[in-house]
Amino acid sequence: MSLEKTYPKEVKQILSKYPPEHKRSAVMPLLYLAQREEGYVNKAAMQDIARMLDITETEVASIIGFYTLYHDEKAGKYRMQVCTDLPCALRGADDFLKNLCGNLGIQVGETTPDGVVTLEAVMCLAACDKAPMFQTQGPDGIKYHENMTVDKTMELIDALKKSDAGVK
Amino acid sequence: MTKQVTLSINGITVTVPDGTLIADAAKMAGIDIPVFCHHPKLEPVGMCRMCLVEVGRPMLDRATGQVVMENGQPKIQFMPKLETACTNRVSDGMVVMTTTDKALDGQKGTVEFLLTSHPLDCPVCDKGGECPLQNLTMAFGPGQSRFIYDEKAHFEKQVPLGDLIWLDRERCIQCARCIRFQDEVAGEAVLGFDERGRNTQIISLSEPGFDSVFSGNTTDICPVGALTTADFRFGARPWELKAQASICTQCPVGCNTTLNTRREAKAGGDIVVKRVMPRQNEEVNEIWLCDKGRFTYHFTESKKRLTRPLVRKEDKLARASWDAATKLAAENFAKSKKDFVVLASGRLANEDLFNLKSLADTAGGTTILYSNMGGGDLTALVGVGQGTNIGKMGKGDAILVVASDLYQEAPIWWLRVKQAADRGATLIVANARETKLDKFAKFVIRYAQGDESKAVNNLSNKGKIADEFAKAKNAIVFYGNDGLSLSDTASLSSACATLLKETDHAGRPNNGLVAVWERVNDQGAWEIGFRPEPDLEKALKGKVVYIAGADPVGDDPALAKALKGAKFVAVQDILETATTEVADVVFPAQAYTEREGTFTSGERRVQRFYAAVPVKGDAKPDYAITAQVAKQMGVILEGSSASVVFDILSNSLEAFTDLSYDKLAETHGQWPIVGRGDLYYGGTTYENTQGLGVQLVPTAQAGGTVRIPKVRKEAALRPKENELLAVPVTKLYDHGVTVSSSAALLGQWVGEPTVTLHPMAAKNLGVEAGARVKISLNGVNAEVVVKIDDTISAGVALVPRSMGIAIREPVVARVLLAGKVK
Amino acid sequence: MANVLLRHRDIADINKIDVYKKNGGFDALKKAVSKMQPNEVTDVVKNSGLRGRGGAGFPTGMKWSFIDTKNWPHYVVANADESEPGTFKDREIMESNPFQFLEGLAIASYAVGANAAYIYLRGEFWQVAATLDEKIADMEKAGYLGENLFGTEYSLKIYTHLGAGAYICGEETALLESLEGKRGQPRVRPPFPPSFGLYGKPTIINNVETFTNVTPILANGAEWYKSMGTADSAGVKIFSLSGRVRKPGNYELPFGTTFRQLIYEHGGGILDGRPVKAIMPAGASSSLIAVDDKVLDTPMDYATVRTLGADLGSASVIVLDDTVDIDWVINKTIHFFKHESCGKCTTCREGNYWMKNLTERIHSGTGAQNDVDLLLNVAKQMQGKCLCALGEFSTMAVVTGIERFPQDFKKAVKA
């Protein structure tokens, strides 16, 4: 698989944003593109991006390692990232996450047995006034879910599972 | 000249060039500011926070911009915070205090922070004894840890980054020196940081891991024991090691080295070389070494070392006394008259070659240089001028590299040329194929196989590239033998010399011609009068041959055949080779680690090496063996001391006039200052105390007449359709004896013999990358692995030299891919 | 009073280009580009007293005037990384009143001669970036971006660029590194971005809210703007109010509004009617202010808040009531900083790792008083020695927490 073949339009559009002599700038948008399908950047994609941008694979890996929204390992189809940072925690985020774990029967960092949801605790998402809240990172990008309750969240997860089954 | 700036550091007045960093200015004044991330060869990053000092600057009146005076002195305004000496540049009137309570407090704090994560495994750490962190902990560290030991970050212990370098992540203090070296200096960003914060760790994802021939340097500049070489780890403690100056013998750069030796139980109580370290010579290798130079010294301790003279008796080689062996050779040489041929290589020292030449001259014989490259007479005319330092070239200068894969042939030249380009020098790379240097070139000239001289001649004409070369303040041309024959290089060197002469780029420092020779002392051999021979087979057939430091039988079946037809063969070498096997008499020679001598580098710098370890068995230095043979023939040659041979040599060779061992051993202060007690500054590279060598003055610089002979090139061999032209190329890690003896260490770097084809050619032959095929050159078959490269021409097949396939020059249409082998 | 920045709260659908235009949209840009010299634009901003809204409060017009005019091209970068815990104002602007921000960004670009501007958004603002891309396309179509704006020589392109989860990328030089496709780690300064910025070229970086102020300043003039706020801090500010208040959210108020007004009048008071214990006026990077009546009646501007031993920063006011233990608070903030420390400098990397071990121990009840003393000592040992402000930020709540709320720590280590 090469990104240029799979997403010719997107790649071209991304590269057009930066001066050609600084095409390295495209590494971050290209990494998003690369992990769109599988939720993580595989080795072939790393090599592909390195080649396109004239940098080494190690440099690409080093970017992936630095930023928390890039992943080099497979996880659930959706990463459910609950903010438990100070402002959210002041409004019950820790309890919310604990309850969610109980309902899903998994610990933070684990994935539901059907592989649909991985539960994570993250730092502030700039939605402190709408706690408890989380974002989902999945094939359709990143979405915010604010003013959440455990019930509403379980409904959302059910919907995600259904749509996932539908896709299959 | 850059402006000078005067400031005060700890009350001492210091004058340094404008733009100097405070840490470096202090160093120049003999004041040590502790550093970890700062390295004088790398860009400042200010990340370790070790060099915190107090900095004050003269206060300026806002309205007038004038310095505010107080009691007749400029009023100094100190910054409220400590500043990093490694990122702040000096300015006039600056006041720096490095040892006030406040500064020391900051420095102590940093050491304490570093130790919260660093393991206390000094007793088992290879760096122990030469470790900056250990030393600075002694100087600044807290007596007792306030950090709970169990809370230290833990990682799995050592992991290999590649075949040669190991990483201990717990010991890493994240100074990024290794990463920055690979990126900024080597231009190969194969190391990086993974993750961030306290989880930051070094990674290498290249294939193979740590894919760079400069990797060993990172272990020198790593300020802790995080990076160690696979060769030396657990090998010895630094304080047990003795140090002796030497010269690397692996290529014509002539890097200055230090051999660390120790008595070793494993070696039966012998003193052996434990590691090769760089020795500073800013005009040659600065403070770097390539991995080949660092790791392939093992051949000097190979089991195949010759230790006793041998004489053929009833078709078998048997031990003999020196007297008997030399007598036998002498008798045969003496009666041979004109049939006496000395075949020697540039692996030998100047003294050795000089004695061989003297012997041949007196006995009426001929000398042949075992090499396939021409032009050494031209480098003597228009070689780079005395005082040349590529490290000083930059903006406004030009460097042309033609027909050379510098990265493989002379890595440290590659590094320095690349850095000159980084500094703004115009780099022009001309070759029939893409090489690693292209990426850094301003202009890349791609010529058809066989058109190398034409490409250079075109540079004498008009055009943008020609213009930039001609107008350059200084210009150097490197030429090699990538894909070429002896006659090709002879013609190429003449074209290059003509270009330099016509553009007035000869006779001055940083101007002139450099040949990228195959061996360390090829240039010296030319100076002494050795010349390569186009038809070597004919020159050897039926002759009485004295071979020194060469293995023609092992290299080429055609030469083996020629030598079979020789009347008598005497071989002098340090190792058993295919050639010693067919010899009538064999003389064991001392390795360069066991004796003294001098080599002349490709930049025509004459440099001394010294004896570091005891002699193996009865081996003798080459010059002494030759002197003993001569004596048996009634010819008196000096054989007792290398320095006396050198004195005679310098008396008889114009270019060497005035040179002596004492002169070659002279040194002067160099910048940056390395190798003193403060290893944290420059790394573990040795200070140069045993000689910087002397560069020979080329005729053009001496004011002599320079007449460059036009060398007519033999008609280039052009591949016809459906034909492949096999051309020789150089591979750094080949199957030569020096590399083979270190093969266990070098692992996958050595690899199998290959043939590189254009995708089209491969397609026509129906083979893919990785396929094993038989290749037949001049009727000799070999099994090789196919590599694909779309930057070469479709009619060409690249065959690396010294990989078990005999190839001295391009061979047309004799390449038959005789079918795949499973 | 009508909102100056959060105009969508007054005008429905102002995020549609037609509605925006009908309400005076792009008049300021047109005026600047077609009638004013670039330095005149900078002068208006200088005279307005506008200070940067990203946290440091640096005078915006002065920053623009530092741009190196000997080195070209120039760039303008909008800092939309918004990752300080407790800050969520830029997101509301970009989502709901995007054109006012984009127009301000365009005006700034004109003022400093940049033909390309980048908006660096935190990676989580994926949908915000998509929205902005649409709005940028709308502007291009309507001739407010692109070649030869308003028939002049001036051309401008605006691009969005997503980060990927790293608080440090809000620090301007780390942001630039990240935008260049590298690890987001701060650069050594000087040189500062106006002389050495994106791709080594002169670059102006401002916060989203800062740019959003520029549009009305150009439209209504410097005097109008200065008439709001205080002498120290001109104009209006969006306060992101969060924590133990009834009505958390963004409130656009003039500088000089008191904490009491913000928390009680706008924020509806404290949950369960409990008393305010402490305020963090600048998110997790804040010093903790121990609250009494005098504090509550303090007007909020940069200078006055400093008299309370804290910085106003980005005005992300986190309110703590008496149910909250300060040892828990600093354990939270240190977890954040330990997670976000980029690792480049020793002090912050190792200091936060050490502090994390200590706050964890203290908060979990297994610590002793000497752990608290050590924690305070470690935090102070870090101060003034880090490469960028993040390391400094990480110590603020720790030092002020221990010094101003000793009883909380006594309780924690006794338990």
Ligand SMILES: Cc1cc2nc3c(=O)[nH]c(=O)nc-3n(C[C@H](O)[C@H](O)[C@H](O)COP(=O)(O)O)c2cc1C
């Ligand atoms: C660790 C750290 C994080 C920061 N995060 C942000 C941020 O998210 N948004 C922002 O606008 N400024 C942030 N800043 C401030 C910027 O470095 C910079 O001062 C600001 O973008 C300048 O814009 P202004 O002059 O308009 O305030 C941060 C600074 C630091 C040290």
Ligand code: SF4
């Ligand atoms: S203070 Fe922290 S965030 Fe800033 S450079 Fe140092 S490690 Fe990175």
Ligand code: FES
């Ligand atoms: S603390 Fe949760 S979104 Fe800010």
